[in-house]
């Protein structure tokens with residue numbers, strides 16, 4: 001069992017009691033809700049004649065089904081309108097703050113929490129969404145929950161959980177040019193496997209992680225769940241504190257910033273903390289990683305050969321065979337040169353301002369390949385506005401990208417943004433599961449946002465290190 | 474042992490099986506996102522594994538859940554990392570509404586197993602060989618009875634009894650009928666308040 005880690009400390013601060021079933025009851029510091037997984041939980045609450053315990057610690061947004069083109073109400077899709085209306089009513093009745101599109105603060109739940117300063121170090125954060133792990137970038141203990149658990153949290157502001165092991169993943173040294181946070185996490189998942197993190201929480205550490213901005217740390221923590229770990233975190237440091245100080249919350253409550261800082265520092269993992277497992281990775285060895293298959297663990301360096309199924313572990317071979325058939329790739333080939341029909345820049349992994357800035361530097365002065373439809377879906381309305389003010393939106397539009405409104409969009413194809421037929425998509429999102437982007441024959445290739453930009457321009461998977469970028473956009 | 478009035482104890486699950494083979498079966502496959510545009514879980518059962526079961530014209534494809542002989546199955550036998558990906562409770566809800574009461578597999582993704590527990594559905598595990606043999610046995614005996622003894626951590630089918638693993642917390646919650654945690658946690662109101670008061674940020 002771990003000792004002295006951030007995980008242990010935050011857990012202890014929030015532990016209410018040990019339940020008769022052996023699980024711990026934990027207090028929840030922030031409960032984020034969205035339209036897909038919460039309506040049934042509100043329904044269950046009503047059935048039991050219960051009320052929302054702490055609306056003040058609950059915050060809502062709409063992201064999964066929201067149209068990213070025409071957002072006038074009622075939405076064109078009746079089902080989407082019904083879900084939105086239901087969330088509006090639930091939030092209003094319970095007195096829960098709702099960052100809906102009219103507020104200018106709407107966006108993907110894992111983008112808006114950090115933006116508004118709701119996400120803070122040392123908080124427990126839950127949401128009915130597996131990528132809640134994203135918020136761990138701030139040194140919060142954040143994990144996705146199911147709808148019955150949402151009911152628990154609404155009713156009690158607590159959750160029943162079992163404590164897990166902590167694995168420290170140290171990424172030492174410096175990342176090479178063109179290698180990003182996304183590549184680090186794709187590499188971690190490739191090495192440790194999609195189920196390698198089951199039973200663990202991941203602590204990301206080492207020079208390469210410390211050097212990342214908050215957005216990069218979020219990209220990494222975001223995909224902890226793809227590696228099987230329900231939560232991942234980075235210890236808070238000056239980079240974290242600088243971000244927090246700029247958020248609305250601490251701009252409005254500057255005295256709280258000073259008050260809370262000692263707490264944030266106190267929950268950092270001790271130098272002599274004990275871990276259940278430690279894995280080290282040499283940052284200098286990494287290159288941009290792309291996926292060749294249909295799980296996020298099926299990745300490969302962009303210049304490396306796609307593995308033959310028979311060279312993989314026994315239990316991975318059958319999945320790999322089916323994946324290669326679906327993706328129509330051959331062992332021994334590289335992913336470089338793989339034809340692309342769609343380019344999607346978006347999702348809670350990679351649709352924040354620095355992601356769009358880096359991609360824009362690749363796109364500037366170039367044109368989207370004639371066979372590619374390319375779109376940018378900013379992670380939030382704030383990211384969208386900032387990008388428009390900075391001129392990034394124009395760079396993308398002039399190159400032939402469709403510049404859309406904020407939401408989850410083609411990350412999971414619950415609105416009108418979907419793959420058609422067997423289209424291949426260069427995607428900055430986090431899941432390449434069969435059918436994920438709205439078409440069951442669709443083919444998703446995960447990569448970092450600059451790689452998506454390069455693929456959009458060339459119409460094929462491209463090693464972005466070979467693309468000259470402009471320095472000013 | 475029996476549970477509280479409205480939460481039944483789940484110490485046994487008995488019934489026939491359906492094998493769903495393959496590793497890393499994600500919840501996007503169990504219930505594709507387009508069927509989640511709903512505000513209740515009712516009616517999700519018919520969409521379970523939809524894209525595996527039906528082609529573009531809604532014609533049935535080869536899939537165990539389409540086979541007549543497995544229509545009454547209530548124990549699903551799966552392989553490694555079942556239920557990975559999205560946290561959607563729609564996945565176990567859809568399978569439960571299709572008729573499943575329990576899962577036996579090599580391993581389960583955590584959020585999926587947690588969601589199952591919140592619905593009173595055991596997720597018990599055994600090694601690859603044991604699971605593969607059970608899956609083959611079900612193919613030969615689609616009506617054969619499978620008994621999961623949650624407390625004793627055994628599964629019996631035909632003349633065979635195998636040891637399985639049930640996570641300690643899950644076993645206790647199921648056997649004692651305390652897997653629905655809302656009321657239990659609500660009763661600790663004072664301790665909740667004390668914990669909140671001690672947190673610097675609340």
Ligand code: SF4
Nearest residue numbers: 131347348408411412
């Ligand atoms: S962007 Fe994708 S992964 Fe992120 S919350 Fe939305 S659907 Fe989930």
